[in-house]
Amino acid sequence: MTTPLLFLSGAGLPAWIWDDVRTALPADQATSVASYPGAGSLRDYVGKVLAEAPERFIVVAHSIGGVIGSQLVAEAPDRVEGFIGVAASIPKPGQSFVGALPFPNKLIVSAIMRLAGTRPPAKAIRSGLASDLDDEQAARIVKEFSPESQQLYRDPVGDRRFPALRGYVQTTNDKELPPALQATYAATLGATSVQSLETGHLPMLAAPDALAAAVQGFLGAKD
DSSP: OOEEEEEETTTOOOOOGGHHHHSOTTTTEEHHHHHOOOOOOOOHHHHHHHSSOOSSSSEEETTHHHHHHHHHHHOOOGGGGEEESSSSOEEEEETTTTTTTTTTHHHHHHHHHHHSSSSHHHHHHOOOOOOOOOOHHHHHHHOOOOOOOHHHSSOOOOOOOOOOOOEEETTTOOOOHHHHHHHHHHHHHTOOOEEEOOOOOOOHHHSHHHHHHHHHHHHHHHO
């Protein structure tokens, strides 16, 4: 029996973004998409994810989902059998999502969130997050984007030891997390394998079959 995959979405993103990737995976591969509380601390987010997750699972973490996944490993290491980052933020222990950004980005992002909250303007979502999506996909992302707690961005992750299965998918046309920054996060994860996709920040929508193949490749290496 295969270990279930637990998809951790980026901030504000609905569960359906993973639908095509889940369909492209083998029929016997169990999958689920974590839901977030939308409020509270990083540990509150992790508590909700753990309460709804399978007993043991492999994390597939996108964007700030990498922060949540990192804390999952810190709090429940025996339940996490693998960790696959997809354009994911992987802070060092003691760092937050904001704290792991390069200078001066961390100051700019922090100031913007204090003034405007965690829901970017529609124009910013279209030009950044949804930069390479078609109009219909981009419009749906804009419409359904939900703000998250500021604590999710600001709370530091705990000390952790990632499992042996560690893969990372870099998105080379990403306007949210540039490839060079993703390379830093992949190194922090200690990824034993890195694959690249020529997409923006949402490869699960721009190239779902390719992302599913990359995930399968990491799982095959495990076997």
